[in-house]
Amino acid sequence: MSVPPERQWQRAVAMLTGADRVALACHVAPDGDALGSMLALGDALRSRGTEVVASWGGEPFEVPAAYAFLPATDLLVPPWNFPAEPELFVTLDSGSPDRLGTLGDRVRTANCTIVVDHHATNTRYGGVHLVDDEAAATAVLVAELVDRLDVELSQDIAAALYTGLLTDTGSFRYPSATPAVHELAARLLATGIRHDLISRAIYDTAPFGWIELLGQACATARLDVAAVGGLGLVWTVVEAGDLAASGLGLADVEGVIDVLRVAQEAEVAVVVKADPIEGGWKVSTRSKGAVDVGAVCAALGGGGHLFAAGFTSDDDDADTTLARLRAELEAAPHLPT
Numbered sequence: 001m002s003v004p005p006e007r008q009w010q011r012a013v014a015m016l017t018g019a020d021r022v023a024l025a026c027h028v029a030p031d032g033d034a035l036g037s038m039l040a041l042g043d044a045l046r047s048r049g050t051e052v053v054a055s056w057g058g059e060p061f062e063v064p065a066a067y068a069f070l071p072a073t074d075l076l077v078p079p080w081n082f083p084a085e086p087e088l089f090v091t092l093d094s095g096s097p098d099r100l101g102t103l104g105d106r107v108r109t110a111n112c113t114i115v116v117d118h119h120a121t122n123t124r125y126g127g128v129h130l131v132d133d134e135a136a137a138t139a140v141l142v143a144e145l146v147d148r149l150d151v152e153l154s155q156d157i158a159a160a161l162y163t164g165l166l167t168d169t170g171s172f173r174y175p176s177a178t179p180a181v182h183e184l185a186a187r188l189l190a191t192g193i194r195h196d197l198i199s200r201a202i203y204d205t206a207p208f209g210w211i212e213l214l215g216q217a218c219a220t221a222r223l224d225v226a227a228v229g230g231l232g233l234v235w236t237v238v239e240a241g242d243l244a245a246s247g248l249g250l251a252d253v254e255g256v257i258d259v260l261r262v263a264q265e266a267e268v269a270v271v272v273k274a275d276p277i278e279g280g281w282k283v284s285t286r287s288k289g290a291v292d293v294g295a296v297c298a299a300l301g302g303g304g305h306l307f308a309a310g311f312t313s314d315d316d317d318a319d320t321t322l323a324r325l326r327a328e329l330e331a332a333p334h335l336p337t
């Protein structure tokens with residue numbers, strides 16, 4: 001699976017230009033690419049006179065503070081006000097209907113569903129698929145869609161797309177940041193957006209409670225150089241109490257793994273986070289290229305990308321979840337690097 005065939009693009013454009021109303025959804029606990037892609041497309045469609053609503057099917061239904069600068073957030077409606085039977089349903093950055101949370105059933109009730117995504121694990125659950133697992137971000141596909149819809153690249157749309165590109169490439173540090181990605185970034189910057197303020201909002205702004213939480217997470221981090229078949233594992237657990245003490249939500253903890261994965265002794269980094277709303281645990285994993293953590297997490301009921309993935313667990317304690325994960329990591333083949 002690679003670049004979407006021309007026929008899929010043409011069908012998507014025909015549907016999007018023909019519809020009076022379009023309902024957009026991205027994955028639950030949305031990240032920069034999910035939100036940025038959805039709001040960029042929403043803004044583009046609205047500029048053509050289309051009636052647009054956008055949402056995600058899970059709690060908390062609140063744009064994370066780091067993404068409060070994004071445009072077109074007035075398009076957002078809570079999932080309980082989302083159309084029950086959308087005329088045209090578009091999903092963004094979501095590899096399977098369950099990633100849509102309570103909006104997953106719209107795949108069945110909608111007249112038609114367009115899937116815009118870049119996850120290798122995409123299950124092709126729609127009627128039209130703009131799916132490219134080689135795209136660095138869903139935002140890359142939305143950028144092409146905006147062009148094909150003949151919508152001018154405004155600063156608002158550019159800022160939203162840049163957010164997706166920036167976050168999914170780890171600030172252009174991952175191998176996915178190809179020359180084409182930098183060319184797209186250049187086009188977006190040429191509109192005059194303040195990329196410095198976008199980066200500051202996403203990466204360099206947090207309440208003091210985050211510093212305390214990070215300190216706690218780092219102080220309790222563990223390293224096992226013998227784990228993962230000798231490639232090494234670093235992990236930490238963020239308990240519900242740590243979250244409550246810091247006054248932060250689950251989405252705010254996302255950055256912890258980016259600190260943990262710095263450890264040069266470990267191929268794989270893991271953060272196990274208590275979910276204060278749903279209960280259970282949310283597990284984030286990262287690898288440096290020698291282990292397909294996407295496959296490891298898929299085996300545990302989750303998914304994601306080759307080197308960045310996650311899963312959820314209902315285990316009573318974090319140790320049980322960690323033991324299951326470690327067993328999968330132990331069995332994972334080592335990729336050539």
Ligand SMILES: [Mn+2]
Nearest residue numbers: 033093138168
């Ligand atoms: Mn993405």
